[in-house]
Amino acid sequence: MDRLPRWADVVLVPLVSLILAAFISALVLLAIGQSPVEAFDVMVQGALGSAYGWGYTLYYTTSFIFTGLAVTVAFHAGLFNIGGEGQAQLGALGVALVCLYIPWPHWTLALAGATVGAAVFGAAWAAIPAYLQAKRGSHIVITTIMFNYIAAALLVYLLVDVLRPDGQMDPASARFPAAAALPTFNEIPGIRQFYAVMGADGMQRVNAKGELMFTGVPANVTLFLALAMAVVVWALLWRTRLGYQIRAFGKSEAAARYAGINPTFIIMVAMLISGALAGMMSVNNVMGEAGRLLQNSSEGAGFIGIAVALMGRNHPLGVVLAALLFGFLYQGGAELGLILQVPPEMRIVVQGLVILFTGALDMMVRMLLTRMFGLFRSQRLGAA
Amino acid sequence: MDYATLLQLLDSTLRLATPLLLACLAGLFSERSGIFDIGLEGKMLAAAMASGAVAFLTGSVWLGLLAGIGASLIFAAIHGIASITFRGNQLISGVALNFLASGLTVLIAQAMFGQGGRTPPLEGAARFNPITLPFAESVQGVPILGPLYYEVISGHSILVYAAIALVPISWWVLNRVGLRFAAVAITGILCGLAGAYMATALQAGFGREMTAGRGYIALAALIFAKWRPVPALWACLLFGFFQALALRPDVVEAVVRVKVPVPFLDALPYILTVIVLAGFIGKAIPPRAGGEPYVKER
Helix, strand or coil, X not given: CXXXXXXXXXXXXXXXXXXXXXXXXXXXXXXXXXXHHHHHHHHHHHHHCCHHHHHHHHHHHHHHHHHHHHHXXXXXXXXXXXXXXXXXXXXXXXXXXXXXXXXXXXXXXXXHHHHHHHHHHHHHXXXXXXXXXXXXXXXXXXXXXXXXXXXXXXXXXXXXXXXXXXXXXXXXXXXXXXXXXXXXHHHCCCCHHHHEXXXXXXXXXXXXXXXXXXXXXXXXXXXXXXXXXXXHHHHHHHHCHHHHHHHHHXXXXXXXXXXXXXXXXXXXXXXXXXXXHHHHHXXXXXXXXXXXXXXXXXXXXXXXXXXXXXXXXXXXXXHHHHHHHHHHHHHHHHHHHHHHCCCCHHHHHHHHHHHHHHHHCHHHHHHHHHHHHHXXXXXXXXXX | CCHHHHHHHHHHHHHHHHHHHHHHHHHHHHHHCCCCCCCHHHHHHHHHHHHHHHHHHHCCHHHHHHHHHHHHHHHHHHHHHHHHHCCCCHHHHHHHHHHHHHHHHHHHHHHHHCCCCCCCCCCHHHCCCCECCCCCCHHHHCCXXXXXXXXXXXXXXXXXXXXXXXXXXXXXXXXXXXXXXXXXXXXXXXXHHHHHHHHHHHCCCCCCCCCCCHHHHHHHXXXXXXXXXXXXXXXXXXHHHHHHHHCCHHHHHHHHCCCCCHHHHHHHHHHHHHHHHHHHCCCCCCCCCCCCCCCCCC
């Protein structure tokens, strides 16, 4: 079979997969009685049509960068970490404990502390399945799925019986102190101008205390942490000895073993890093947005990491772009629910389709493109 | 714990083990032919929705069952095309199908019935109702064995008995048929049965995410059983027992004599699954060609 040119492999294959996924999604929308064109319009308007929409799109993007990177690191070691959801929930617990029980003087320190807390808790949750895979050969896909369910139950218990303040009805932790609140986009100088609330006279409105008013959005400084982590993961995988070992192990376990790479060590390290990254997404939603620990805080973002990693071809740059795409889908999907009453499960369908086409039916797209390129080539030869 | 409670526990064990057993046998066919199938969960969910919806609309549980099998077969076919024809990654294909099922079932149920993504409650002929086995009432008076027969063995829906009958049949078929697409189709049918059982016998209708990880627990049972049908029966009964325990906090507390939080009981089947996977199986050796696309030698 002919090989595809590199640009086609990197750009065209994911693009065609995406178009196929979008096409099937349109059919699903038609089947449930919606107009795909109208739906797409609502999504673009709601997610990208205003600074307000971007404030949500980038908020989701931040979470998906973390979980996408988490899946990517494990993938490079040949491991399928499907437990990002549980690791994110434990990371959320880490964030909450750090924010609730340590009196932080300033949000920058709190951010550093919460990041460490999230990473440690997320990594710890990944450590057990990793150890069982390395030492006992327990299938990591099944154990990490089981750990997702266990994490959910653990958080229900903690939120109902332990962390819930006296007298509060809903199962959630207490609110974090103000010093542990991260600046959102409407509070960061330079960015906040996009969120100015304008009066009828064309002047920015002022509240009762005489302060300028801005529209609140959830996107926050964690986005920059996520982008930094993308660079760190890139450097780790392609510029360090450890990264080389992880990739060698993922390509061929037997060859890596022969080259003196310790499989237990690689499985453990790759999964710990993966779990830490998944846990870190909770800085974004728990500390940056909710300001307290809620049930099911990660809301499926751990699973979206799988689609993001596949779509992003397991490269940090690709992950960032794919995370943006899914951020758009998520915010757009929320708008679909608000305006057209499409159930939020539509997002899960799209997510499944993207995983199916970019991950499992990759070969189909590739065969299709190779054949088309072959046609072009023979035509050119015929002309000459 | 007295004898009556034990019988009740065993009774729920059998009821809860049935979908696990059907899914486990489904996984068995697929994996013995070399196709990993993480997508048992999704197929069950799709079947549960389809059977719940059709059983409600037609009032016939048998048509519901057929619809469930049909829905599951469609998912199996996609998995087959992705992993056999296009030699895709079987784990990823399974995960994708699980997400698709998770989303589509709720979307379709919502579009059809508008009840928040569930199907309307089923009753009468739209459900698989319990069957009383012959002599169950008359031997009830016999000590020990009588109540065992009446409470535990008798009084289940036909699918429970079908699932158990499928164990020897699977054993027989596995020693003869080996083609991959056929195996994937059988997997689809069995998951269809499992899902239909969930929506029309175990419960009265489909609810979102009602399979709650049973497809994955079935895979764990399959590994525990080392990919053989008869041990699979015992493994599924064991996991069914874990689930039955989770439903009876009073019994658990009476045995361990400590107050146990409900979320812990909810998590118990999953925790025990991990422990079983980690400890008791020795080295589990999967079928040799598992997960590898098959390419004919030229």
